[in-house]
Amino acid sequence: MIVPGSSSQLLAAALAEETGRALATPTYDRFPDGEGLAAVPDFDGDTATIVAATDSDEAWVELLQLQDAVREAGATDVTTVIPYMGYARQDESFGEGQPVSARAMARAVSTGADRVVLVNPHEAGVADFYDVPVEIVDAASVLAAPLPDDLDDPLFLAPDEGAIDIAETVRGAYGGGDVDYFEKHRDRDTGAIEVSPSDAPVGDRDVVVVDDIVATGSTMSESVAVLNERGAARVFAACVHPMLAANAVTKLRGAGVDRIVGSDTLERGCSVVSVAPVLAAALS
Structure with missing residues (x-):
């Protein structure tokens, strides 16, 4: 059975439909003391696939409880799918006495899972923190489908050179266009940091800024503003994980983004495409 966490109900339902597996209906309650x-x-079966984005501390606790609950109900094989892994950016200690939070979370999940599936974790190395087999699924290709079919001389831009693979994946799925990345430059006089595309011209072109996650939107909105200043025709923001915390959407729209495209690893208003088909292939 597919068992959804409360933050991943739409994705779990889509995955159940994609795989033909039954969809469990968990209950999410809270005691007067806040627990x-x-x-x-x-739940009825020997095999459970829990689908739970861990976008909050409460979601992490809920995931651990669901793993234990299906074991209590008789599951002997538990696969935990984490569409969005919170704490994945805390993959190393920030100083003496500081935790490696991604490792702590991974170890906790490993106690109740036989296998873990991650979707585009911010740092691939977090897979090594788990004590059970881990598969990383690249779902960036699904971001091409919601883009307009008539992009004019499209340019797919990554936030930096290290993330250019994700831009290449979306470009490949779209079927054409160029790929480039942003470079950061520090002004010697003011110390201010500026971002700009490294090589490709952007004038009168449709540009898709691609990233694995948009959290606060600050970096991407700065990049979008540069593109518009340089005469880009239209600018689209595409990300696998649309965290979009606080006023991120307002920042992006204010910078001149025509449309924000995200997947359902995090269920937001811009989650217009599902990673269920990619996950179904991994689970088959």
Whole structure:
């Protein structure tokens, strides 16, 4: 059975439809003292696939409870799908006495899972923190489908050279266009940091800025503003994980983004495409 966390109900339903597996209906309750209780009263089977984005501390606790709940219900094989892994950017210690938070979370999940599937973790190395087999799924290709079919001389831009693979993946799925990345330059006089495309001209072209995650939107909105200043025709923001915390959407639209495209690893208003087909292939 597919068992959804409360933050991943749409994705879990899509995955159940994609795979033909039954969809469990968990309950998510809270005691008067604030403690949560995630349960699976209708679970029936030996195999469980839990689908739960961990975009908050509460979501992490809920995931651990769901893993334990399906074991209590008789599951002997548990696959935990984490569409968005929170704490993945805390993959090393920030100083003496500081935790490696990604490792701590991974170890906790490993106690209740036989296998873990991650979707585009911010740092691929977090897979090594788990004590069970881990598969990383690249779902960036799904971001091409919601883009307009008539992009004019499209340019796919990554936030930096190290992330150019994700831009190449989206360009490949779209079927054409150029790929480039942003470079950061520090002004010697003022110390201010500026971003700009490294090589490709952007004038009168449709530009798709691609990233694995948009959190606060600050970096991407600065990049979009540069593109518009340089005469880009239209600018689209595409990301696998649309965290979009606080006023991120307002920042992006204010910078001149025509449309924000995200997947359902995090269920937001711009989650217009599902990673369910990619996950289904990994689970088959």
